[in-house]
Amino acid sequence: MAFNIIVCAKQVPDTNVIKINPKTGTLIRDGVPSILNNDDANALEQALQIKDKFDDVKVTVITMGPPQANDLLFECIAKGADEGILVSDRAVGGSDTWATSNTLEAAIRRWVKDNGDYNLIFTGRQAIDGDTAQVGPQLAEKLGIPQVSYVEEFEIDEDRKTVTVKRQLEDGYELIEVALPCLLTTIKELNTPRYMTVAGIYGNKEMKTWNAKDIEVDLTKVGLEASPTNVFRSFTPAPKQPGVKIEGDTENAQAKNLLIKLKGKHVI
Numbered sequence: 001m002a003f004n005i006i007v008c009a010k011q012v013p014d015t016n017v018i019k020i021n022p023k024t025g026t027l028i029r030d031g032v033p034s035i036l037n038n039d040d041a042n043a044l045e046q047a048l049q050i051k052d053k054f055d056d057v058k059v060t061v062i063t064m065g066p067p068q069a070n071d072l073l074f075e076c077i078a079k080g081a082d083e084g085i086l087v088s089d090r091a092v093g094g095s096d097t098w099a100t101s102n103t104l105e106a107a108i109r110r111w112v113k114d115n116g117d118y119n120l121i122f123t124g125r126q127a128i129d130g131d132t133a134q135v136g137p138q139l140a141e142k143l144g145i146p147q148v149s150y151v152e153e154f155e156i157d158e159d160r161k162t163v164t165v166k167r168q169l170e171d172g173y174e175l176i177e178v179a180l181p182c183l184l185t186t187i188k189e190l191n192t193p194r195y196m197t198v199a200g201i202y203g204n205k206e207m208k209t210w211n212a213k214d215i216e217v218d219l220t221k222v223g224l225e226a227s228p229t230n231v232f233r234s235f236t237p238a239p240k241q242p243g244v245k246i247e248g249d250t251e252n253a254q255a256k257n258l259l260i261k262l263k264g265k266h267v268i
Contacts, residue, residue, distance in 0.1 A: 002058040003160060004115065005047045007081070008104055008123040008139065009040035009063050011072040036072050039124025041193040042186040046154055047122050048080045048194065054160070058082050060115075062107050064092060064100060070207060077205040078196035084205070085111065089212040094224025097130070101138035106217035107210060108143065119160065121183040125150060133185070140183035148176055152189040 014035040036044075044061065051057040061076040063069050064087040073084030085107065092103045112118065121143075123136035133149065140147035152173070153166035160180065167174040168187060178184075212219060220226055246261070248254035262268045 001116065002056050003050075003054060004118045004120075005050060005057060005059050006108060006111065006118050006121045007040070007044050007047050007059060007061045007076070008121065008136070009044065009061050009072060009076065010037045010124070010127050011035070011063060011065050011069045012037045012127055012129045034068065034071070036075055037124055037127045038188060039126060039186055041124075042188055042190045043122035043124050043184075044076055044079065044081065045191045045193040046184075046186060047120075049191065050120075050156060051080065053156075060085065060111065062087065062104065062111070064088070064095075064103055064107070066093075067209075070209070073207050075196060077203070077207070078200035079194055080197070080200060082205060084207040086207070086209045087211075087215060088209055091212040091219055092217070092222045094227065095222055096227035096229035097132050097134040097138060098229065099222045099227045101135050101142060102221045103212075103215070103217055104135070104139050105142040106215040108139075110210065110215045117181070119180050120163070121145070121181070123183065123185050125185045125187045136183060136185040143183070146178050146182040147184070148178055148182070149185040151184045151186050154184070154190060 011034045014033045044059075047057075047059045051059055059081045060083040061073055061081045062085045063072055065072075067086075067088055069086050069088065070084075073081075073086060077084050087103055087107050092099070095103060108118070108121070121139070123139065125136070126133035127135075137147055137149060148165050148167055150168040151165045152168045155164045157163070162177055162179050163182070163184075164175065164177045165184060167176055168189065212222065244261070246254050246258045248257050259268070
């Protein structure tokens with residue numbers, strides 16, 4: 001039986017100029033170039049490193065989004081994933097983190113019906129278009145499996161029953177041993193994602209598209225209207241003002257001019 005790894009990934013806008021729908025408060029993605037979310041690329045890379053180490057590993061990437069998200073699956077397969085699944089349906093559009101985790105849970109449970117149990121789930125820490133870091137932990141809770149977030153180092157035992165991870169904290173780290181199956185959220189310090197290969201680009205790997213009916217998700221728990229999070233206001237931050245250059249012929253003159261400016265602003 002294969003050692004099954006599921007990677008949950010997201011396609012995000014590749015731009016600093018984000019347009020926002022004034023009525024819904026959600027991002028306008030039409031016409032905006034998209035990329036594989038940064039932290040999700042680290043999640044995929046860790047799954048592929050396990051596949052490199054063991055012969056019987058199968059890596060499946062699951063994403064949720066519009067039809068163009070198939071490009072993300074193509075990229076993941078070109079890097080070495082075995083299978084890609086896109087969950088795409090207007091019924092799940094506009095989902096917040098809670099509704100998104102409900103959709104992914106349903107998709108994973110459908111995958112289990114077709115393939116048997118999974119051994120490990122990877123997600124990125126957070127998406128660059130949301131920065132909430134909530135979907136991974138919410139998904140683990142709904143699946144009823146252990147979770148560790150902010151993973152910066154990873155080691156799997158040879159018997160593949162446990163993993164040991166280093167979890168990043170603000171003021172240090174934790175070393176944690178976790179029994180499988182479990183869910184791990186990854187950060188950029190974990191690894192360096194690989195590039196697509198020619199063999200991967202031209203290889204014949206499987207991509208599927210599922211709708212809400214296929215995954216048998218409760219429609220009252222997905223989509224914009226079912227999302228308990230209400231966006232109060234969305235906006236792009238204003239550009240930072242240029243800094244002030246302190247003039248002076250010497251360092252002492254510069255220091256004196258700096259003190260004058262600070263006193264003028266009542267800082268000192």
